[in-house]
Amino acid sequence: MTTSSFAKILLALLLSSFTTYTFATCYRITSINTNSGSVYYxxxxxxxxxxxxxxxxxxxxxxxxxxxxxxNNNNFQPxxxxxxxxxxxxxxSGSARYEPEQILFRCTADEDGFLKEFYATNGDSAYAGMYQANPALGLDQTYTTIVNGVGIRVKNVNTGEYFSRYWKSRPLTNLDRDSQGWILVKAKNFSDSSxxxxxIDYGSGVPVPSVTTGTVSWTQPSTYTAFKCKQCSLNxxxxxxxxxxxxxxxLYWPGAINLHQNIxxxxxxxxxVENVTPNVFxxxxxxxxxxxxxKVTAPINIRFQCQSGSPANSGLSxxxxxxxxxxxxxxxxxxPANITSAIQENLTVSSGSGVTxxxxxxxxxxxxxTGVGVRLYQLNGTALNYLSSLSNTGQGAANGWYPVLTDAISVGVVNGVTTYSKTVNASLEKIPGKVVKPGKFDATVQVIIQVQ
Incomplete structure (x- = not known):
């Protein structure tokens, strides 16, 4: 073998060693990087x-x-x-809110077809995905939580499948790329959940949690969404x-659902609620x-039942x-769409989360x-605000909450349950400062009764 031949072979080996460095993989992107030669570009x-x-x-x-x-007790809430x-x-669903176009991973082009989201419950936690609720209830894929008597079931909106203790997956397709051909996995590519x-109650051998009331303070997510590539989340x-x-x-699991500090x-x-006027014309x-x-007005009649005494309120405050x-x-x-429209029109309550x-x-x-809306009024003419969410912590009128018995009339009591009737007036009227345009008006509102 000549020296020249040996040099050529050595060069080939060096080139081969260099090319194996660029194996298929993905890199977590956590900041802007303007260096076009960086894998984090x-x-x-x-x-x-x-x-x-x-x-x-x-x-x-x-x-x-x-x-x-x-x-509630089993009579009122079986x-x-x-x-x-x-x-x-x-x-x-992350540790901080994502932007839709936020790049979470930058992947080499040969990862195409191998990228997936995986989703499962927190299977190694006794109160966050290890055990299902009593099978006799027929609540498939409902898992116990840290709260006594409460089970959770989560569905991947894109696949329609429930999260289970056993990993399921969805391919990540139609992903964006940069001008270098790298695949950009963005927050918008992952699935929402319901x-x-x-x-619930508990089957044989399933531990019963001790948390009964108060703010849940237990740091274990109920479900996870993981990112899978050739070199990440391997097992x-x-x-x-x-x-x-x-x-x-x-680090490679970008999403979670968690009761901690949220319930x-x-x-x-x-x-x-027993019944409510179904349509207002x-x-x-x-x-x-x-x-x-x-203004044109029409009544909304609401009939509801309350646990006003024994035995209906057994075991409760x-x-x-x-x-x-x-x-x-x-x-x-x-x-939600009507709430969004009201917020866009600045029909909000300055001191709370309600909309007017x-x-x-x-x-x-x-x-x-347009330029018109429906306001609700108590019988004494006091205007009511609408709720904008059930997930915030706000209380009182500024957030759309009112004592349930305001304007209520008792119509009978049976076994500690009092039935009430009340009327709220709906008024179609001009929105101050808006230009009125004729047209059709159609909208839906739910009557919500909730313990604060």
């Missing part, structure tokens, strides 16, 4: 970047789930009852048991009349009408009435 105009900490024990959210939940529901945007909380695979397979936690538990006697009114501050902690209040909740007017579905679109 964030090309201007291709997305945002910022610090994110992964799914630590205290991270995660409950989304739009009511912050306050009430656990086992298996749905206590609350919520929707979790993935953007809110939440259900149920009243997280389809149907693997999350109790034992959790490679990549927590307040009450066990108080309260009320429930306003008579036709001209633009000229509206412009001259003429006493029923109190009001807006302070453990008291029972009533509010009126529009659909209900706007029509499709507000601002052709053939939809």
């Amino acid at each position: 964030t090309e201007p105009g291709k997305g945002t970047a910022g610090a994110w900490g992964g799914s630590t024990d205290s991270s995660g959210t409950m989304g739009t789930t009511p912050r306050v939940i009430n656990i 086992l298996g009852s749905l206590i609350a529901t919520g929707y979790v945007s993935f953007l809110d 939440i259900e909380l149920f009243k 997280v695979t389809e149907n693997a048991d999350s109790a034992y397979y959790y490679n990549g936690w927590y 307040v538990v009450r066990r108080a006697a309260t009320c429930m 306003f008579p036709l009114i001209s633009k000229n009349e509206i412009d001259n501050n003429v 006493g029923f109190v009408s009001g807006t302070a902690n453990t008291q029972t209040a009533m509010g009126f909740l529009p659909n 007017h209900l706007l029509s579905n499709g507000y601002g679109m052709p053939n939809i009435a």
Whole structure:
């Protein structure tokens, strides 16, 4: 072998060694990096970047789930009852809020087809995904929580599958790329989730949690969303048991759902809606009349039952009408799109989270009435604010809550349950400072009774 040949072979080996350095992989992006030669490069105009900490024990959210939940006795709230529901945007499920275009991972081009989100419960935690609720309840994939008598079931909105202790996956497709051909995995690429909380009991051998009331303070997420690439979350695979397979936690797991500091538990006697006027029809009114501050009104009749005495309130703190902690209040909740429209029109309450007017579905679109809204009034003429959310901590009128028995009339008592009837007046009227445009008005509001 000549010296020249040996040099060529050595050069080939060196080149081979160099090329194996660029194996397929993904890099966590936690800040803007303008060095185009860096694997952490964030090309201007291709997305945002910022610090994110992964799914630590205290991270995660409950989304739009009511912050306050009430656990009642089995007569008023049978086992298996749905206590609350919520929707979790993935953007809110990290240790800090993500932007939709935020780049979480930058991956080499040969990762294409291998990138996935995996999702599961917290299988190694006895109160956050290890055990399911009593099978006799028929609540498939409902897992026990740290709160006595409360189970959680979570669904991946994109796949329609429930989270379970055993990992499931969804391919990440149609991902953006930068001009160098690198794949950009962004927050917008991960799935939102829906939440259900149920009243449960426990099967044989399942530990019963001790938390009964108060703000949940227990740092264990109920579910996780993990990121999978060729070189990350290696043992997280389809149907693997999350109790034992959790490679990549927590830095490569960008999302979590967590009761910690997000849920307040009450066990108080309260009320429930029996029926409400299903449809409210306003008579036709001209633009000229509206412009001259003429209002058209219609009554909303609400019938509800309250645990006012024994035996209905057995095992609970006493029923109190009001807006302070453990008291029972009533509010009126529009659909999210209507709330958004009201906020965009600055129809908000400066000292709280409430909104003042209900706007029509499709507000601002052709053939939809604009410049008008529906206000609610008590019988004495006091204007009511609408709720904007059930997940905030606000109480009182500024946030849309009012004592449940305001204007209520008792119509009978049976076994400690008092039935009440009340009327709230709905008024279609001009919004101050807005230009009125004729059109159709259609909107929906829920009557909410909730322990505060």
